[in-house]
Amino acid sequence: MHAAVVTAFGEPHVFEVTELPDPAPGPGQVAIDVSHAAVGLIDVFIRQGRYQDRAGLPRPPYVPGLEVAGIIRALGDGVTGFRVGEPVVTLSGTGAEGGYASVAVVDASLTVPLDGTGVDPALAVAAVPNAATAYLALTEVAHLKAGERVLVHGALGGLAAAFPGVARTLGADSVVGTVRRASLDQGRASTLPYDEVVAGEDLIESVGERRFDVVVDPVGGQVRTDSLRVMAPLGRMLLVGNASGDWEHTVPTNSLWFGSQAMLGFSIGFYLPAHPEQARPAAQGALKAVGQGLVDIRTRILPLGEAAEAHRLVEKGSVGGRILLAP
Structure with a gap:
């Protein structure tokens, strides 16, 4: 071979x-x-x-x-x-x-x-594994409830792009994405099921008084700390990557205490082998979102x-x- x-x-x-x-x-x-x-x-x-x-x-x-x-x-x-x-x-x-x-x-x-399924193999490998990750992270870790608000960082990235569609199938009330300011003029976000996409550097100002029940963070760095300020009480932040490459960044954990909030790490590569019974439901949830055109x-x-x-x-x-x- x-x-x-x-x-x-x-x-x-x-x-x-x-x-x-x-x-x-x-x-x-x-x-x-x-x-x-x-x-x-x-x-x-x-x-x-x-x-x-x-x-x-x-x-x-x-x-x-x-x-x-x-x-x-x-x-x-x-x-x-x-x-x-x-x-x-x-x-x-x-x-x-x-x-x-x-x-x-x-x-x-x-x-x-x-x-x-009618799903092309190239789209399948591009979308299904990440959509399965999103499904498990949102259902088994963040326990997303119908009617909750979701914020997704790095909104156009391969992993992040799977979250809004899966969140929609799970009943999320609204989904907001963030990208780097320089990416806002590319026009890509309109093809994904976000209500709005804003600049991550301007997160606090852009979201105003809105507060999010679930934050998905594959980026890390300063946006992780900024996210604590826009999370609702009992909000959950999913840590699913570190695309920023900032391996030294730390967060003020007392903010979690004061805000009744949680930060939850999730890696599907280590989760699924320990829970193989979750693979088929995750795949079905992923294919549902992909088949509906929600994971573009x-x-x-x-x-x-x-x-x-x-x-x-x-x-x-x-x-x-x-x-x-x-x-």
Whole structure:
């Protein structure tokens, strides 16, 4: 199989595209002929070595990639409910590896059939894993209730863009997004189900007296602290990323006490393997939002040989959607 291998922790140039033996599925796994592999910010952080001391994450040499779409080529022992030749998409798993290749082996419990959904495989891998993340974060962690108000930072990013549509299907009363001030003139926000998109740098002034029951923060940094001032009593902030790259930022935790508020971290890659029974409901919730056109994510497809360029684009924060690799 063709594969893009991270040969060492470091800059994007550490990628090497090479030939490796085709992997075979083990018990409870499926092998997939990959048509599209999603490139995520977590892939970049792992390649940079930010998590190199964390158990369960790969070390070089390894093949990155959490999420793929494609056709099942083989079933491992004990796998039922799938057939060879079936189109599928995968959700995020703990291993954070294997997707940047022409063949990927994935746990069957994290694999979702696409037959009958009408969802294109490129859109599926761009949108379904993130929409499943949004569904689980909003239902199992933030416990979003019908009629509540939601604020989403980094509103046009690949992960954030899944939240407004899923929130709508769960009965949110209003959804406001934030982007960098320079992005407001791009016109992209109108295709996503936000009531309004404002500049994150002007958050306090832009939202005025409005207060939010759930804040979704994949950005981090100063906007995380600013968000405490626009949260309602018993408001919940979901920490789902750190796109700002500000690893030293801290928040005044006494504000949580005074405001009766909560900050809740969520990583689907570590949650789903511990709760595999949640994969199918999350996928169904995701496909509902995607099928209704509520998760409109801009995609850019690059050949597998340009994995390094894909990572450079993600690092620069210039994607405004999701980059996919096509083996």
